[in-house]
Amino acid sequence: MKSQVEKIARKPFLRNVAVMATGTAMAQVIYMALSPLITRIYGPEAYGLLGAFLAIVMIIGPVAALTYPFAIVLPRKSEEVQGLMQISFxxxxxxxxxLAWILLCFYDLIIKWFNLAHLSSFLFLLPLVALFSGMLQIAESWLIRTKQFKITAKVTVVQALVIQGSMVLIGLYYPDASILIILxxxxLVFKAAMMIWFSDNSFLKLMEMPRKIPELKIVAAKYKDFPVFRxxxxxxxxxTLGVPVLLLANFFGPASAGFYSIGYTVLSVPAQLIGKSVxxxxxxxxxxxxxxxxxMTKLIKEATFYLGAAGIFPYIIVIAFGPWLFSFVFGEAWWTAGEYARWMALWMYFRFLNSxxxxxxxxxxAQAFLLGSTIIFLIAKISAFLIGLYIFSSAIAAIIIAAVVEAILEIMFLLITxxxxKKRDETN
Structure with missing residues (x-):
C-alpha cells in the first residue's frame, strides 16, 4: 500500500495538481473564514450589486485579449509563444x-438600454478590468506553460489574504457595496502584477523584445481558431453565467441577485479548488x-473520474442541507441563498465534472463544437429563467428549471466530447 502511494505521488501530473490545489485550498480557507464576516458586514443588497458588476466583468474580462493567451501553452517554438504574448498584450x-471610448460617447444610452442605473458609478472601472484581465491571462498561461505552478499557488493565497482582509477591515468603517466592487x-490588478513580478526573467524578456508586425500576423493567423471560435x-x-444575476436584480431586486451570487460563489469552491487546478x-x-x-480519451476519462469522485460529496451536502448551512455560516438573512444553492448544485456538479x-x-x-454547445447552453438557460420569471413569477422556479435543463446538457456535453x-485517437 505504501509503495502504491509513493508511486502515485511521484507522478508529475498528480504532484502538480497537488501544488495547485494546495494553494487554491489555502486561498479558499481564507475566503471561507472571512466570508461570514463579510456577509454580515455588507448584507445581501451589497452582494447583489457586486454580483451584477461581476456579471459584467465575467463577460468583458475573458475576451479582453480575444482568448489568444489560451494558445500560449500550445506552440513548440518559443518564437510563436512570444508572438502570442505580444499579440495578447x-x-x-x-x-x-x-471600452473607454464607448463609455465616454454612449454612457447615458448604455445606462438606459441595459438598466444599469444601480451600477452607473462603477462602469468606468471596466476599461481597467479589460486591460488587467488580459495581462492576467498572459501571465497565467505563461506560468502554466513553464510549469511554474508554485508561483500561481503562492499568488492565489496572497491575493485572497489581501483582498478579503481589506473587505473586512474597510467594511468595519464603511460597509458599502462600492468597497466590494472597487476591491x-x-x-485583478494585484494578481497580474504579482504573477509577473514572481515569474522568471524570461517572461519580461519575451514581452520586451519586439517582433515585426508581419511575423505577428503569421502567428495570429495560425492560431485564429481562438478569436474565431474560443x-x-x-x-x-x-x-450564460451572468444573465441570471442581472435578471434577478431587475425582477426581484439586488437582494435576490445577492442570494444567487453567494450561492454561485460557494458552489464554485470545488471548481476553484480542484477543477481549475486539474x-x-x-x-x-x-x-x-x-x-x-x-x-487522449484515456486521459480525459481518468481526469473526469477523479473529478467526479472528488466533487460528489460537497455538492450532495449542499443539496441536502443548503438552507441550514447558509443561514448558519453567513447569517439568518442568507437562508434563501441556501435554497437557491441546493438546486444550483445539481447542474454545477456536472459542470465541475466536465472541467x-x-x-x-x-x-x-474541437472549438467549433464548443462554440455550438455554448450557444445551446445560453439559449436553454435564458429560456428556462424567463419561463420561471414570467410564467411562474418565482425566482426559485426559474433556478429549478434552469438547473434541470443544464444538468442534462452537461451530461450530453461529456458524452459528445x-x-x-475517441475519433481523434483512431485517426492518429
Missing amino acids: MISIGSAFT TTLA APEVFLDAI GDVFYPRISDAKNNGEN ACLTALPALS LYIS
Missing part, C-alpha cells in the same frame, strides 16, 4: 481604450499527449 490595450477590480464561446458562456495542469499534459500521439473535457477541446481541435476524442 496589444489586443488588451486596444480593448481597454475601445474586486483591484484584485472568444465567442467564452463570451457567450460568460453571458485544468491548469491537464492543459499542457493533453497538449503533450496530442503531440506525442498518446491516447477536463472543456480543457481538452483546444487540443482536440468523449466521442470526439
Whole structure:
C-alpha cells in the first residue's frame, strides 16, 4: 500500500495538481473564514450589486485579449509563444481604450438600454478590468506553460489574504457595496502584477523584445481558431453565467441577485479548488499527449473520474442541507441563498465534472463544437429563467428549471466530447 502511494505521488501530473490545489485550498480557507464576516458586514443588497458588476466583468474580462493567451501553452517554438504574448498584450490595450471610448460617447444610452442605473458609478472601472484581465491571462498561461505552478499557488493565497482582509477591515468603517466592487477590480490588478513580478526573467524578456508586425500576423493567423471560435464561446458562456444575476436584480431586486451570487460563489469552491487546478495542469499534459500521439480519451476519462469522485460529496451536502448551512455560516438573512444553492448544485456538479473535457477541446481541435454547445447552453438557460420569471413569477422556479435543463446538457456535453476524442485517437 505504501509503495502504491509513493508511486502515485511521484507522478508529475498528480504532484502538480497537488501544488495547485494546495494553494487554491489555502486561498479558499481564507475566503471561507472571512466570508461570514463579510456577509454580515455588507448584507445581501451589497452582494447583489457586486454580483451584477461581476456579471459584467465575467463577460468583458475573458475576451479582453480575444482568448489568444489560451494558445500560449500550445506552440513548440518559443518564437510563436512570444508572438502570442505580444499579440495578447496589444489586443488588451486596444480593448481597454475601445471600452473607454464607448463609455465616454454612449454612457447615458448604455445606462438606459441595459438598466444599469444601480451600477452607473462603477462602469468606468471596466476599461481597467479589460486591460488587467488580459495581462492576467498572459501571465497565467505563461506560468502554466513553464510549469511554474508554485508561483500561481503562492499568488492565489496572497491575493485572497489581501483582498478579503481589506473587505473586512474597510467594511468595519464603511460597509458599502462600492468597497466590494472597487476591491474586486483591484484584485485583478494585484494578481497580474504579482504573477509577473514572481515569474522568471524570461517572461519580461519575451514581452520586451519586439517582433515585426508581419511575423505577428503569421502567428495570429495560425492560431485564429481562438478569436474565431474560443472568444465567442467564452463570451457567450460568460453571458450564460451572468444573465441570471442581472435578471434577478431587475425582477426581484439586488437582494435576490445577492442570494444567487453567494450561492454561485460557494458552489464554485470545488471548481476553484480542484477543477481549475486539474485544468491548469491537464492543459499542457493533453497538449503533450496530442503531440506525442498518446491516447487522449484515456486521459480525459481518468481526469473526469477523479473529478467526479472528488466533487460528489460537497455538492450532495449542499443539496441536502443548503438552507441550514447558509443561514448558519453567513447569517439568518442568507437562508434563501441556501435554497437557491441546493438546486444550483445539481447542474454545477456536472459542470465541475466536465472541467477536463472543456480543457481538452483546444487540443482536440474541437472549438467549433464548443462554440455550438455554448450557444445551446445560453439559449436553454435564458429560456428556462424567463419561463420561471414570467410564467411562474418565482425566482426559485426559474433556478429549478434552469438547473434541470443544464444538468442534462452537461451530461450530453461529456458524452459528445468523449466521442470526439475517441475519433481523434483512431485517426492518429
